[in-house]
Amino acid sequence: MNLKEKIRVIQDFPEKGISFKDITPLLQDKNAFKKSIDCMKKWSENLQADIVVGPEARGFIFATALAYALNVGFVPVRKPGKLPGQVISAEYSLEYGKNILEIHKDAIQPGQKVVIVDDLLATGGTLLTTARLIERLGGQVVGIFFLIELSELKGRETLKEYNVKSLITY
Ligand SMILES: O=P(O)(O)OC[C@H]1O[C@H](OP(=O)(O)OP(=O)(O)O)[C@H](O)[C@@H]1O
Numbered sequence: 780m781n782l783k784e785k786i787r788v789i790q791d792f793p794e795k796g797i798s799f800k801d802i803t804p805l806l807q808d809k810n811a812f813k814k815s816i817d818c819m820k821k822w823s824e825n826l827q828a829d830i831v832v833g834p835e836a837r838g839f840i841f842a843t844a845l846a847y848a849l850n851v852g853f854v855p856v857r858k859p860g861k862l863p864g865q866v867i868s869a870e871y872s873l874e875y876g877k878n879i880l881e882i883h884k885d886a887i888q889p890g891q892k893v894v895i896v897d898d899l900l901a902t903g904g905t906l907l908t909t910a911r912l913i914e915r916l917g918g919q920v921v922g923i924f925f926l927i928e929l930s931e932l933k934g935r936e937t938l939k940e941y942n943v944k945s946l947i948t949y
Protein backbone atom coordinates (compact mmCIF):
# COMPACT_ATOMS: atom_id res chain seq x y z
CA MET A 780 0.00 0.00 0.00
CA ASN A 781 1.29 3.46 -0.93
CA LEU A 782 0.62 5.78 2.02
CA LYS A 783 1.24 8.90 -0.09
CA GLU A 784 -1.89 8.11 -2.11
CA LYS A 785 -3.88 8.55 1.09
CA ILE A 786 -2.78 12.17 1.55
CA ARG A 787 -5.06 14.80 -0.02
CA VAL A 788 -3.23 17.93 -1.19
CA ILE A 789 -5.24 21.14 -1.01
CA GLN A 790 -3.74 24.28 -2.54
CA ASP A 791 -3.93 27.69 -0.84
CA PHE A 792 -5.13 26.41 2.56
CA PRO A 793 -5.16 27.89 5.18
CA GLU A 794 -3.73 30.79 3.18
CA LYS A 795 -2.51 31.58 -0.35
CA GLY A 796 0.72 29.83 -1.31
CA ILE A 797 0.41 26.94 1.16
CA SER A 798 0.06 23.45 -0.29
CA PHE A 799 -1.79 21.78 2.59
CA LYS A 800 -1.26 18.07 3.20
CA ASP A 801 -4.55 16.70 4.52
CA ILE A 802 -4.08 13.50 6.57
CA THR A 803 -7.80 12.77 7.07
CA PRO A 804 -8.14 10.26 4.16
CA LEU A 805 -5.23 8.25 5.63
CA LEU A 806 -6.82 8.27 9.08
CA GLN A 807 -10.14 7.07 7.62
CA ASP A 808 -8.45 4.05 6.06
CA LYS A 809 -7.87 1.40 8.75
CA ASN A 810 -5.05 -0.29 6.81
CA ALA A 811 -3.19 2.95 6.10
CA PHE A 812 -3.53 4.17 9.68
CA LYS A 813 -2.39 0.82 11.06
CA LYS A 814 0.56 0.65 8.66
CA SER A 815 1.68 4.16 9.74
CA ILE A 816 1.69 3.22 13.43
CA ASP A 817 3.27 -0.20 12.78
CA CYS A 818 6.17 1.51 10.94
CA MET A 819 6.68 3.97 13.80
CA LYS A 820 6.63 1.04 16.23
CA LYS A 821 9.37 -0.63 14.20
CA TRP A 822 11.48 2.53 14.30
CA SER A 823 11.08 2.52 18.09
CA GLU A 824 12.67 -0.91 18.49
CA ASN A 825 15.91 -0.65 20.52
CA LEU A 826 15.19 2.95 21.58
CA GLN A 827 13.66 1.82 24.89
CA ALA A 828 11.34 4.78 25.03
CA ASP A 829 9.74 5.48 28.41
CA ILE A 830 7.16 7.90 27.08
CA VAL A 831 5.75 9.31 23.81
CA VAL A 832 5.15 13.05 23.45
CA GLY A 833 2.86 14.60 20.83
CA PRO A 834 2.21 18.27 20.02
CA GLU A 835 -1.37 19.54 19.69
CA ALA A 836 -3.46 18.81 17.71
CA ARG A 837 -2.58 16.47 14.85
CA GLY A 838 0.42 15.13 16.77
CA PHE A 839 -1.95 13.71 19.40
CA ILE A 840 -3.44 11.31 16.86
CA PHE A 841 -0.21 9.53 15.97
CA ALA A 842 1.55 9.91 19.33
CA THR A 843 -1.28 8.37 21.39
CA ALA A 844 -1.61 5.46 18.97
CA LEU A 845 2.14 4.82 19.12
CA ALA A 846 2.20 5.11 22.93
CA TYR A 847 -0.54 2.46 23.07
CA ALA A 848 1.35 0.21 20.65
CA LEU A 849 4.57 0.54 22.70
CA ASN A 850 2.73 0.11 26.00
CA VAL A 851 4.11 3.38 27.39
CA GLY A 852 2.46 6.62 28.52
CA PHE A 853 1.62 9.72 26.48
CA VAL A 854 2.37 13.37 27.27
CA PRO A 855 0.60 16.21 25.44
CA VAL A 856 2.39 19.41 24.41
CA ARG A 857 -0.33 22.01 24.06
CA LYS A 858 -1.06 25.47 22.75
CA PRO A 859 -1.18 28.16 25.48
CA GLY A 860 -3.75 28.20 28.28
CA LYS A 861 -4.95 24.60 27.81
CA LEU A 862 -2.94 22.69 30.43
CA PRO A 863 -4.30 23.16 33.97
CA GLY A 864 -1.16 22.45 36.04
CA GLN A 865 2.17 24.27 36.29
CA VAL A 866 3.77 24.57 32.86
CA ILE A 867 6.92 25.67 31.08
CA SER A 868 6.46 27.33 27.69
CA ALA A 869 8.34 28.50 24.58
CA GLU A 870 7.50 30.56 21.49
CA TYR A 871 8.15 29.33 17.93
CA SER A 872 7.45 30.20 14.26
CA LEU A 873 5.33 28.12 11.86
CA GLU A 874 5.21 27.82 8.04
CA TYR A 875 2.25 30.15 8.59
CA GLY A 876 2.30 32.29 11.74
CA LYS A 877 3.67 32.11 15.30
CA ASN A 878 2.66 30.18 18.38
CA ILE A 879 3.52 29.16 21.92
CA LEU A 880 3.76 25.59 23.19
CA GLU A 881 3.45 24.39 26.79
CA ILE A 882 4.15 21.18 28.72
CA HIS A 883 3.33 20.29 32.33
CA LYS A 884 6.39 20.70 34.57
CA ASP A 885 5.91 17.23 36.05
CA ALA A 886 5.20 15.47 32.72
CA ILE A 887 8.75 14.19 32.15
CA GLN A 888 11.08 12.75 34.79
CA PRO A 889 14.83 13.51 34.52
CA GLY A 890 16.57 10.81 32.48
CA GLN A 891 13.41 9.51 30.79
CA LYS A 892 13.85 8.45 27.16
CA VAL A 893 11.35 10.26 24.99
CA VAL A 894 10.03 9.68 21.47
CA ILE A 895 8.22 12.63 19.91
CA VAL A 896 5.65 12.06 17.13
CA ASP A 897 3.89 14.56 14.88
CA ASP A 898 1.95 14.34 11.63
CA LEU A 899 4.15 16.66 9.60
CA LEU A 900 7.64 18.20 9.47
CA ALA A 901 7.66 21.62 7.77
CA THR A 902 10.19 24.16 9.13
CA GLY A 903 10.86 22.01 12.20
CA GLY A 904 9.95 24.84 14.59
CA THR A 905 7.22 22.87 16.38
CA LEU A 906 9.43 19.86 16.96
CA LEU A 907 12.56 21.78 17.94
CA THR A 908 10.48 23.70 20.49
CA THR A 909 8.93 20.46 21.77
CA ALA A 910 12.36 18.80 22.05
CA ARG A 911 13.76 21.79 23.94
CA LEU A 912 10.84 21.77 26.39
CA ILE A 913 11.46 18.06 27.08
CA GLU A 914 15.19 18.70 27.57
CA ARG A 915 14.49 21.58 29.98
CA LEU A 916 12.66 19.00 32.12
CA GLY A 917 15.63 16.61 31.95
CA GLY A 918 14.25 14.20 29.32
CA GLN A 919 16.40 12.62 26.60
CA VAL A 920 14.92 12.80 23.08
CA VAL A 921 15.77 9.43 21.49
CA GLY A 922 13.63 9.69 18.34
CA ILE A 923 11.44 12.12 16.38
CA PHE A 924 8.96 10.52 13.98
CA PHE A 925 6.70 12.08 11.36
CA LEU A 926 4.10 10.80 8.97
CA ILE A 927 5.00 13.50 6.40
CA GLU A 928 8.14 15.53 5.68
CA LEU A 929 8.14 18.63 3.45
CA SER A 930 11.79 18.44 2.42
CA GLU A 931 11.88 21.90 0.74
CA LEU A 932 11.37 23.58 4.11
CA LYS A 933 14.54 21.96 5.51
CA GLY A 934 13.10 20.95 8.87
CA ARG A 935 15.58 18.07 8.96
CA GLU A 936 18.40 20.68 9.13
CA THR A 937 16.69 22.35 12.09
CA LEU A 938 16.52 18.95 13.81
CA LYS A 939 19.97 17.73 12.70
CA GLU A 940 21.10 16.78 16.22
CA TYR A 941 18.23 14.26 16.52
CA ASN A 942 17.25 10.82 15.20
CA VAL A 943 14.56 11.93 12.68
CA LYS A 944 12.41 9.59 10.56
CA SER A 945 9.45 10.20 8.25
CA LEU A 946 7.17 7.91 6.23
CA ILE A 947 6.12 10.16 3.34
CA THR A 948 8.27 12.82 1.66
CA TYR A 949 7.26 15.72 -0.59
O1 LIG B 1 7.55 22.08 11.18
P1 LIG B 1 6.66 23.25 11.47
O2 LIG B 1 6.92 24.42 10.58
O3 LIG B 1 6.71 23.64 12.91
O4 LIG B 1 5.16 22.84 11.13
C1 LIG B 1 4.60 21.60 11.42
C2 LIG B 1 3.47 21.71 12.40
O5 LIG B 1 2.39 22.46 11.82
C3 LIG B 1 1.17 21.73 12.02
O6 LIG B 1 0.58 22.02 13.22
P2 LIG B 1 -0.31 23.31 13.54
O7 LIG B 1 0.46 24.19 14.48
O8 LIG B 1 -0.81 23.90 12.26
O9 LIG B 1 -1.46 22.75 14.44
P3 LIG B 1 -2.62 21.66 14.41
O10 LIG B 1 -1.95 20.31 14.54
O11 LIG B 1 -3.35 22.04 15.63
O12 LIG B 1 -3.42 21.78 13.14
C4 LIG B 1 1.63 20.29 12.01
O13 LIG B 1 0.68 19.44 12.64
C5 LIG B 1 2.94 20.34 12.74
O14 LIG B 1 2.77 20.23 14.15
Ligand SMILES: Nc1ncnc2[nH]cnc12
Nearest residue numbers: 797798799800874899901
Ligand atom coordinates in the same frame (compact mmCIF):
# COMPACT_ATOMS: atom_id res chain seq x y z
N1 LIG C 1 1.84 22.40 4.25
C1 LIG C 1 1.28 21.91 5.37
N2 LIG C 1 0.28 21.02 5.29
C2 LIG C 1 -0.28 20.52 6.42
N3 LIG C 1 0.09 20.90 7.64
C3 LIG C 1 1.08 21.78 7.76
N4 LIG C 1 1.68 22.34 8.84
C4 LIG C 1 2.63 23.20 8.41
N5 LIG C 1 2.67 23.22 7.08
C5 LIG C 1 1.72 22.35 6.64
